Amino acid sequence: MPPYSLTIAVCKGRVLDAVAELWAHTPWRWPDLGRQLWFPPCDNRPGLIIARGTDIPALVQGGIAAFGIVGRDILEEQWEPDILEVLDLGIAPCRMVLASLDGQWPQGPVRVATKYPEITRRYFREQSHPVEVVKLSGSLELSPHIGLAPYIVDIVQTGQTLKQHHLREVETLFASTARLVANPVAWRLGEESEYIYRIFEKAVRTNSRVSGGRQ
Amino acid sequence: MDTWLWENRQQYQMFVGLTQLLLDRGFSPLSTEPYADNTFRTDHTEAMMNLVRSFSAKEVSWPLRIFSTGPLFRPGRSWTEAVDVEWVGPVGDAEQHDMIQLISDMAGWLTKAGIAPDDLTMVYGHVGWTAMLATHLGLSVAAIENFVRELRQGRLTIVPQVLGEVSSKAALLFCPQNQRDFFSRLSEFVAVPPIDGESGYWNTKWDLSLTGKRSYYTGLVFSLCHRGSGQPLINGGQFEMSSRGEALGGLGFTLYLDACRAAVKGQSCAAV
Numbered sequence: 085m086p087p088y089s090l091t092i093a094v095c096k097g098r099v100l101d102a103v104a105e106l107w108a109h110t111p112w113r114w115p116d117l118g119r120q121l122w123f124p125p126c127d128n129r130p131g132l133i134i135a136r137g138t139d140i141p142a143l144v145q146g147g148i149a150a151f152g153i154v155g156r157d158i159l160e161e162q163w164e165p166d167i168l169e170v171l172d173l174g175i176a177p178c179r180m181v182l183a184s185l186d187g188q189w190p191q192g193p194v195r196v197a198t199k200y201p202e203i204t205r206r207y208f209r210e211q212s213h214p215v216e217v218v219k220l221s222g223s224l225e226l227s228p229h230i231g232l233a234p235y236i237v238d239i240v241q242t243g244q245t246l247k248q249h250h251l252r253e254v255e256t257l258f259a260s261t262a263r264l265v266a267n268p269v270a271w272r273l274g275e276e277s278e279y280i281y282r283i284f285e286k287a288v289r290t291n292s293r294v295s296g297g298r299q
Numbered sequence: 300m301d302t303w304l305w306e307n308r309q310q311y312q313m314f315v316g317l318t319q320l321l322l323d324r325g326f327s328p329l330s331t332e333p334y335a336d337n338t339f340r341t342d343h344t345e346a347m348m349n350l351v352r353s354f355s356a357k358e359v360s361w362p363l364r365i366f367s368t369g370p371l372f373r374p375g376r377s378w379t380e381a382v383d384v385e386w387v388g389p390v391g392d393a394e395q396h397d398m399i400q401l402i403s404d405m406a407g408w409l410t411k412a413g414i415a416p417d418d419l420t421m422v423y424g425h426v427g428w429t430a431m432l433a434t435h436l437g438l439s440v441a442a443i444e445n446f447v448r449e450l451r452q453g454r455l456t457i458v459p460q461v462l463g464e465v466s467s468k469a470a471l472l473f474c475p476q477n478q479r480d481f482f483s484r485l486s487e488f489v490a491v492p493p494i495d496g497e498s499g500y501w502n503t504k505w506d507l508s509l510t511g512k513r514s515y516y517t518g519l520v521f522s523l524c525h526r527g528s529g530q531p532l533i534n535g536g537q538f539e540m541s542s543r544g545e546a547l548g549g550l551g552f553t554l555y556l557d558a559c560r561a562a563v564k565g566q567s568c569a570a571v
Contacts, residue, residue: 147529165512168453263456269524269531272422272475272506 090276091124091131093140093149095158098241099262100134102175103153109287109294130280141167141265150270150277156260157239161200168271170281171264174288178239180257182207185228187252190235197227198237207237207257225249310380310560316408317382317554318368324401326364326384339372342513343383348540348547351387362388362549371553379558385551390537392492395519398550399496402523402533405554406500409532413563418526419501422475423494424509426536427518431489432472432507436465450510458508473508481505494519511536521552530558 094103107114112129125131133149140152141164152167157180159169180203182196193214198204201217208215220227224236225245239260240246246253264284270277318328331346333339340346347367351359365385370378384401386394402421410416426447433443438461449457455473462470472484482493482505497503501523511520511534520536535552 150529163452165453168455168508170455172456267529268453268522269526269529272504272509272522273420273524273526278474 087127088125088130088276088280090150090270090274090280091133091148092280093133093135093143093152095137095140095152095154095262096134097137098178099137099153099155099176102262103173106173106175106284106287106291109290110283112283138162144265144267147267147269150267150274151280152265153262154265155239155262156258157200157203159263159265160258160260161202166268168266168268169263170266170271171284171288173262173264173284174292176262178241178260180237180260181240181246182235182237182254182257183240183246183251184235184254185251187254189254194235195233196235196237197224197233199224200237203257204237225251306560306564309563310556313409313412313559313563314368314380314382314556316412317405318366320404320408321366321382321384324364326366329365329367331367331369333369333372341372341374343367343369343371343381343553344385344513344515344538344551345540347383347385348387349542351547352542352545362386362394380556382554382556383551384535384554385549387547387549390518390548390550392494394550395494395537398552399494399498399521402521402552403498403500405533406498406523409559409563410500412559414525414559416500417502418562419532420504420524420526421496421498421501422504422506422509422522422524423496424505424507424511424520425491425494425518426510426516426520428485428489428491429507429510431491432469432485433461435488436462436469438465447510450508451512451514453512455508473506475504475506478503478505496521513538515540517548519550525558525562528558528562530561531555532558532562 121134123132137158140154144152195216197218227233458473515538516536518537523533539548
């Protein structure tokens with residue numbers, strides 16, 4: 085199939101670290117990232133764009149990247165209807181949780197601090213429980229201690245950060261892993277997109293065998 | 300600025316040419332409100348059907364051939380200029396054939412404007428066949444509804460979840476493939492009359508994961524895709540809508556002028 089013409093947009097942060105490990109199970113060479121954020125497609129791998137998670141759906145929808153790799157948490161928060169979620173990569177696992185100081189379900193109307201207002205509103209609507217959402221962009225764990233909001237909704241990997249802030253999980257809203265998303269036109273038309281997808285599919289199987297479910 | 304004005308001219312000429320083609324085929328224009336129910340329109344179809352319903356059914360010469368033009372709001376993004384074409388009335392093989400022929404003529408017009416036919420692919424799906432297949436495989440009504448809802452949302456990861464263990468052969472029908480392979484595979488599960496979706500102006504693919512995003516699509520759905528721009532130029536399909544106890548159905552599509560212009564522009568750039 086090479087040389088490649090398509091590009092994959094990958095979410096910065098823990099997803100990027102996990103993708104670099106998954107990449108080892110593909111025939112592609114992982115570039116030396118440094119501070120560079122764009123690597124055009126070449127003979128031995130598809131192109132790469134390193135971007136913020138919240139920008140990945142727009143890059144894929146606009147056809148700038150044929151594929152994107154982003155956590156389910158981002159997709160649940162800002163679903164872009166004009167892209168396709170095509171593969172669960174099974175990497176960068178985490179959970180979206182509701183947490184508080186006492187770990188008990190709230191009594192009556194509740195204020196919740198979160199980076200994920202849509203997910204939080206949807207969740208409490210499904211529970212038929214009145215909620216006021218306070219949107220923050222970081223340091224959520226402080227909210228119950230400083231009186232901003234007694235509850236938070238946030239992603240956790242090990243739960244260590246919650247423990248350090250004396251917070252206890254009330255509920256898990258959903259489990260999240262990184263997902264491969266695709267531009268619908270690139271997905272349905274291209275032999276190259278199918279080839280790239282098959283490589284990811286195989287890498288996921290290999291990674292799952294190697295890690296033996298450790299994730 | 301000259302380039303910008305030239306591009307606007309090009310899009311307007313495209314609009315005039317394609318709407319003239321519709322007028323020549325007996326389609327009548329309708330005006331639909333761009334703002335209703337405290338929001339901007341994201342679709343012409345519902346507003347067009349409401350206008351049709353405002354006439355007594357006895358006053359209408361069925362089937363109706365109508366179209367509406369104007370911008371569609373894309374929440375979180377911007378606007379797109381669109382032409383929405385509807386055939387309203389009972390849909391059978393002949394109507395499907397006529398609609399595919401009309402789109403083929405429009406694709407022919409676009410290729411004259413500069414889009415290479417090799418870059419056009421028509422992808423077909425069929426919501427009714429997806430439901431028939433799922434029923435055949437033993438899925439419950441609720442499971443089928445959820446399956447189709449997830450596909451409409453673009454969550455194709457539902458396919459291996461639901462069909463992975465039931466039938467990997469059936470799961471293949473939810474990947475793009477050519478007409479012959481698709482009908483050969485589908486016939487192993489359900490008996491349906493093949494639809495000839497081919498044209499000299501596009502490559503043809505079938506993929507049951509294509510369901511159309513709107514819940515009013517009930518049968519054949521299609522998307523005319525342009526390889527170079529990564530955007531669909533046309534989306535449409537067979538629909539059914541009921542309101543105030545009255546059902547209306549037909550076959551229609553939306554043509555996105557911005558995407559057509561981008562496709563032509565990309566082709567011109569490539570030629571340069």
